[in-house]
Amino acid sequence: PTSLPPPPHPTLHRERAMASQAGANNVFYVGVARLADRVIVANHSYNVSTNAESVKTVLRQQMNMRPGTIYNFDVSDTTWHLKGDDAGRVFILITQSQYPLRFAHQCLEEFETVFVAKAGDRSMRENENGLTRMMSSTLAKLCAKYDNLEELDQLTALNVKVRKETFCVGVGPQTKPSQTNPNQSKPTQTIPEP
DSSP states (O other), X not given: OBOOOOOSOOOEEEOOOOSOOTTOSOEEEEEEEETXXXXXXXXXXXXXXXXXXXXXXXXXSOOOOOTTOEEEEEETTEEEEEEEXXXXXXXXXXXXXXXXXXXXXXXXXXXXXXXXXXXXXXGGTOOTTTTHHHHXXXXXXXXXXXXXXXXXXXHHHHHHHHHHHHHHHHOSOOOOOSBOOTTSSXXXXXXOOO
8 A cells, every 4th residue: 555645634523422332433434536626525424523624635635546556644543545446536534543454445445336336427427425415324334334343353254264164165186087987976987907
């Protein structure tokens, strides 16, 4: 991941957290903007109230983003994660500063996939916050999923275990029989006489 120069300090005001799950209060904001005109077409604040002008200030900076590259930089006690795509959209995730990069990158990948599938090219012509209402539930679910690090770690461990077991099932010596008896269900091998 490549870093951009740090932007001016954004204003993120922590709201009183409701009864939270273990590992929560890690994700603060997700949004998507057009790089060409810096218009935020959809966004969602989570665990905090986010000053939209702070996000716009970052977007107004000179950014030479390469599609597919994820940029990470720290601002105060937060980390900003940005990912551009080929269409000129910028996907934004703001987390607490110690948030694991592997989950931030996973979140941005999922965010891009879900957003493009649901909103498509509409994001290239919508006005400011034009897709926020349509994407509200999706963005809230994305934030909730990536906010709980304990659950993400468990899912990751389960996926690794499943992949490992799937790999092990298919591993073993492979022999190619030289002759098959059509009356038997198992292949047989002809052994040459001495």
